Amino acid sequence: MGTFVGKPLKQALVWLLSGGTALAADLPAPITDADFGALSMAEVRLGRDLFYDPILSGNRNISCATCHHPRFGTGDGLSLGLGEGAVGLGPDRHVTETNLPEQRIPRNAPALFNLGATSFKVLFHDGRIEVDPTRPSGLRTPMEEDMVTGFASILSAQTMFPVLSPDEMAGHYNENEISKAVREGFITGPDGAWALISARVAGIPAYQAAFEQAYPEIAAGRPIAFTDISNAIAQFVAFEWRSDDSAFDAVLRKQALFQPEAAKGADLFYGVAGCATCHSGPFLTDHSFHAMGEPQLGPGKAERFERHSRDEGRYRVTNTPADIFAFRTPSLRNVAQTGPWGHAGSHKDLAAFVADHARSGAQLADYDRTQAVLPALPQTKPDWTLLDTPAEVAAIRAAAVAPGTLTPDQVAQIVAFLQTLSDPVALKGRFGLPDTVPSGLAVDR
Numbered sequence: 001m002g003t004f005v006g007k008p009l010k011q012a013l014v015w016l017l018s019g020g021t022a023l024a025a026d027l028p029a030p031i032t033d034a035d036f037g038a039l040s041m042a043e044v045r046l047g048r049d050l051f052y053d054p055i056l057s058g059n060r061n062i063s064c065a066t067c068h069h070p071r072f073g074t075g076d077g078l079s080l081g082l083g084e085g086a087v088g089l090g091p092d093r094h095v096t097e098t099n100l101p102e103q104r105i106p107r108n109a110p111a112l113f114n115l116g117a118t119s120f121k122v123l124f125h126d127g128r129i130e131v132d133p134t135r136p137s138g139l140r141t142p143m144e145e146d147m148v149t150g151f152a153s154i155l156s157a158q159t160m161f162p163v164l165s166p167d168e169m170a171g172h173y174n175e176n177e178i179s180k181a182v183r184e185g186f187i188t189g190p191d192g193a194w195a196l197i198s199a200r201v202a203g204i205p206a207y208q209a210a211f212e213q214a215y216p217e218i219a220a221g222r223p224i225a226f227t228d229i230s231n232a233i234a235q236f237v238a239f240e241w242r243s244d245d246s247a248f249d250a251v252l253r254k255q256a257l258f259q260p261e262a263a264k265g266a267d268l269f270y271g272v273a274g275c276a277t278c279h280s281g282p283f284l285t286d287h288s289f290h291a292m293g294e295p296q297l298g299p300g301k302a303e304r305f306e307r308h309s310r311d312e313g314r315y316r317v318t319n320t321p322a323d324i325f326a327f328r329t330p331s332l333r334n335v336a337q338t339g340p341w342g343h344a345g346s347h348k349d350l351a352a353f354v355a356d357h358a359r360s361g362a363q364l365a366d367y368d369r370t371q372a373v374l375p376a377l378p379q380t381k382p383d384w385t386l387l388d389t390p391a392e393v394a395a396i397r398a399a400a401v402a403p404g405t406l407t408p409d410q411v412a413q414i415v416a417f418l419q420t421l422s423d424p425v426a427l428k429g430r431f432g433l434p435d436t437v438p439s440g441l442a443v444d445r
């Protein structure tokens, strides 16, 4: 709609459809190229192959795309994923008797939209990697002093985690040379896990040639380093899933109007419902941490020797009591396609999530467990230990921000607004899936 009206009139209509409140003034400025870092297409192309190639996993059986697939809005369609050892994709992913994972991945796999934007300076649900110019590497990470330099961006540095995680990609101790190196504490250096992964990749002639094309130093003879692999993947993610082509963006650029139901939702979102106090700016996040009382399911973020099933979120990183059970505010770009929602994927229905989210900790009293999507996983920590323990539930509830309520009509209007954030270009992906990858291993489709 709206092609027939002149610009000033369109702006007035946005105002009117929103009920005449301060909506037009509160909407963020549109996204532009200046929000993103520079891209090298040679790196982007190489990064695509690496992202979809199981070669980076210890047992050559899982790729980044297994948990971040375009079919599932760059997530995995599950509340909590099944990593190395499971087979299949999305809700069909399942375990087999021969290679049982030890536990579920403890948190929901987040979507990867717009992570090449320079305003993303903290990553992960708990922000455990963060841009920090005072450190030699430019980043604060759990690796502390062992952190190497050479990661071109925080997005690149993120890649070091999944490849080292036994549950996600490395595999279990003794299954392969990479998981053994991880277990023995060899990460950096010539015998470290990263060097082993890099040597594997360098051993495939098509990769060696592609790295020489992307990086002049490699063409000049420097061996491929893990940071080259992660830099290329980061470039791919930044290119492939930049998302600023939604109906919402058209409104921000004053090229279109919200449909009436979505306009009411936007009015609530930017008005009385208070959503935009945290989901602010063009990416709909303040990049900060809040305790929203989301249900905690699955194994929790515990060390192997710990018995509890808690996930204390930001507190595990900062040790600051105010951060207990706080998680990062996620971007809401393409949110209608990225379910299940919540840091533990507690809800598979977006309207149900939004209604519960607004109620903050009060939602825990009547949370509907059928909202979880958890493929069977025998012989592991039970999924509901935490929610079955009243003292644990009370602690999450006590930490949560003050509750509110939304009527079913308001929830429907907000969901209509959230649907305007869906961007067909980014959801499809600009390059899409490669037909084959240089290792010859199978690509998850």
Ligand code: HEC
Residues within 6 Å of the ligand: 051, 056, 062, 063, 064, 065, 066, 067, 068, 081, 082, 083, 084, 105, 107, 108, 109, 110, 111, 112, 115, 122, 123, 124, 125, 126, 155, 158, 159, 162, 163, 167, 168, 169, 233
């Ligand atoms: C077994 C599933 C799995 C695999 C495989 C996997 N990831 Fe993830 N990814 C996750 C989960 C779960 C998180 C959230 C972890 C957390 O916050 O503690 C995550 C977080 C991320 C993030 C941070 C997003 C944000 O907004 O904070 C990025 C980027 C990412 N993954 C990229 C990758 C890349 C690149 C690979 C391949 C090298 C990969 N992932 C492999 C499950 C997976």
Ligand code: HEC
Residues within 6 Å of the ligand: 269, 273, 274, 275, 276, 277, 278, 279, 289, 290, 291, 292, 293, 294, 327, 328, 329, 330, 331, 332, 335, 338, 340, 341, 342, 343, 344, 353, 354, 357, 358, 401, 414
């Ligand atoms: C006080 C800050 C705050 C407010 C206010 C807030 N949110 Fe959130 N939102 C968050 C945080 C933090 C999370 C992640 C919580 C978690 O998973 O534990 C989140 C998660 C979400 C998610 C799930 C995203 C995903 O990928 O899983 C949606 C959808 C959402 N919020 C929508 C809304 C809407 C709609 C409103 C207004 C009714 C709102 N939020 C109000 C902070 C806030």
